Structures are given as structure tokens and as C-alpha cells.
Amino acid sequence: MTGDGTASSSRTGEVFRLIRRDILSGALAGGERLRSTMLRARYGAGLTPVREALARLAGSGLVTGQEQHGFRVVPTSEEDLRDITRVSVLTESDAIVRAVERADGATDAALLRAFEALAGTPMRSEADTGGGVHDAWSEAHRRFHESLIAPCGSSWLLQLNALLFDHAERYRQLAFRVAPDRDLVDEHRRLLDAVLGRDPARAAALVDAHWSATAEAVLASGALRSGGDGSTPPLRKGAFGSGAPS
Known part of the structure; x- marks a missing residue:
């Protein structure tokens, strides 16, 4: 060239x-x-x-x-958010179960480094009053979720999850604006602990809870509504998958 x-x-x-x-x-x-x-x-x-x-x-x-x-x-919509969330719960839950079964010391170390990078990256600057999220935090968030499922052994699951993660990012950014007090460090720490503790069922349930919390925050805010009477039925925890552990 x-x-x-x-x-x-x-x-x-x-x-x-x-x-x-x-x-x-x-x-x-x-x-x-x-x-x-x-x-x-x-x-x-x-x-x-x-x-x-x-x-x-x-x-x-x-x-x-x-x-x-x-x-x-491409427009955003409640229907699209619900669809992305359901499919993401299915694919990431499957991937994390497979990843837990195949994880070893090296993948654990990589996951721990990804978590430490995420927890140590400021999500917002104090001067930002619009609820925007730092690019560096978004990238650390992506890398953590990639590390969660990296050992799954399926290139197709990894590709599908990457595609869905991209398409969910617009809704994720909106969720962070409408629910700024959500404890995301704790949510990610629980996912980390489930993988390190070799508990695939709990890891899958936490994936469900994590994705569902994002969808619920956006849907409850009404930010995506257009037309109709403006009402959105409340969603139970785990509404998009197998349900979250207590």
C-alpha cells in the first residue's frame, strides 16, 4: 500500500x-x-x-x-433495550458459566487486574454536572466484562458479547445518568468473587441482575417513551433472565 x-x-x-x-x-x-x-x-x-x-x-x-x-x-427504544438485555443475559450468562469451568490462575490474575483498573478509574469528574462518564472508565468497564468471559472457550460467544456490549452502551450511558447512585463497584466485585470462588450458578445470576438493573433504571426513568399514556410497568429483579441471588 x-x-x-x-x-x-x-x-x-x-x-x-x-x-x-x-x-x-x-x-x-x-x-x-x-x-x-x-x-x-x-x-x-x-x-x-x-x-x-x-x-x-x-x-x-x-x-x-x-x-x-x-x-x-440507529434509534433507541424501549423495545430495543428489552431485546438487547434479554439476549445479552443469555449470551453472557452462558459465557461466564463456561469461563468459570475453564478458569485458572492466569485468567484469575487477569480478571483481578481488570477489576482493580475499573475500581481505580474515576467514573466522572467532579466538574461534570451532566452525568457524563469518562471514556477511560467505559474502556475499563469493557475490559472487565471481557475478562470475565475470556476463558469461555468459544470465539462466537466472545464476538456476540462484544457486539451486544457495544449496542448496549448507549442505554448504559443513559442508565448512569438517571441512576447516578448505583454501587457499580460492588456489583462488579460480586461478579469477580463469584468467578474466583468458582460458583457458576451465582455468576450467571449476577450477570442477569447486573444487566437487568441497567434496563430497569432506564425504563423506570421514562427517557425512551414516545406516545401512549407514558406508563411503564415495573420490572422485577431478574426480569430478563434467571433471577438474581439475594
């Missing part, structure tokens, strides 16, 4: 990461029109990198549309 081609590919990758970050954080809202002129100004990029980045994002399911008809951020 020529030097110009390498530079173009690198710039496309950078624009892809920036747009993806802003979609997942909610800075680019669900349903928002992604005009190339706006994106070029926002990211200081040329037309080709923007077009190629949008095509990649469409392939990953975060953006919908075609170049000729325009692109939009």
Missing part, C-alpha cells in the same frame, strides 16, 4: 472511532441525521474518510441508511 493509501486508511479509522465514540456516549443521539458537512466540520475530516467511516458504522449496525439517501444513528 502507498504512503497516501496508508494515511487515508488511518484517517478513516480515526473518524470511525470518533463517530462511534459519540454514538455510544449519546453525543450523537439515536435517530439523528448524520450529514457529511456536519461530520466533516465536527471531526476536521475530508469527505472520503467520513463516507468510509459511515459505511463501516452501517456494517456494525450503529448507523442506518445509504450514502445516496443519507445516514442516521
